[in-house]
Amino acid sequence: MSQIEKLLSVKGKPMIHHEGYIYTVEHTTSTKLIFRCQNRDCKARCHTNLSMDVFLSQPTAHGHAPQPDRVPAIQLKNEIKARAVTTDESTSSIIHSALRTYPLSAAGELPKNEALMLLIRRQRTVETVDADGCLPEKLRKTYRDEDFILHEDKNLIIFTTKTNLSILKQNKHWFADETFKVCPDDYYPLFTLHAMMTNAIIPLVYGLLIGKSAQDYNSLFEKVLVQDNFQPESIMTDFETGTIKSVRGNVAKRFT
Incomplete structure (x- = not known):
């Protein structure tokens, strides 16, 4: 048996x-x-x-045929979950590595790639805050041991480093962008500020906001601009009304 x-x-x-x-x-x-x-x-x-x-x-009789092809799919999810928790591998690397041994005979039970990505994300976001409702210490430092949290409250979290702000200050032309797909449930847009470095545009400041009104963006810009004597000549952004109003207002203040 x-x-x-x-x-x-x-x-x-x-x-x-x-x-x-x-x-x-x-x-x-x-x-x-x-x-x-x-x-x-x-x-x-x-x-x-x-x-x-x-x-x-012993198992009693079943009323249906066995389904052995479901086992590899379960084992795949178990492996991906374990690696998501115990390694710093990228999402794509974990999925690609786990799929190497997945049997073709069970292809019909293979979960969609989006489902596997979500599985990894959920494993890595279980510990999002500490007992005081703040981000845990391991998320407050970069791999180079620089402080990564510029500001944190219930309405706004800003991620950046002194090095990033120094690069931002050296640039007179900034680029702003935002996305909604990767945000945790308590926040709405992920707003980013970019600048040119060695012929490439790189993200330097990340802001998690609870909304996309002019007031939300104002709060972010005020917290960033107060750090140093920033005087950007332009900030290129999309057509979100709140973003444009905030950019105009905050950039204008730097020259009055």
Whole structure:
């Protein structure tokens, strides 16, 4: 008889695989685990010891065919989750590496790339704030050990370094951009300030805002411009009304 294979669900709950069937925990006692078929239309059950390596009660009959191709997809998600937590690899690198051993026979169960990217993102954003509601210490420094948080409150978080601000000051022409797709739930746009460096435009300041009104952008510009005697001659931006009003107002102040 084939052995019991231990698995984990996306939520980290124990599952087992046996002869093409996947089981999830239904009940736990002081001496055993009671599993039921993952297919909720099936009444099959089995009992194992607490370490999930021996059957105390053999699986009962299933009302459907086995689905062994689902196992590689679960194993893939388990591997990706583990690497997302324990390594600093990029999202694309984790996915590419994990897919190398994925069997072609289970291609029909392969999760979409977007779903795998979201899985990694969720693993890496579990610890977003400390007990005081602030970003944890490990997110407040760069790999070069520079302070990375310029400002933090419930309405605005600004990420930059002294080095970045120095580069920004040397440039008279700035570029502004924003995106909404990568923001955490509590914030709306991710606003960025860019400048030219060695023939390339690079992001130097990142701001997480709770909205996109002129007041929201004003707050960001005021916090940045107060750091030094910044005197940009121009800031190129998109056509967001709030951004344009804020740029005009804050740049004009520097020359009056």
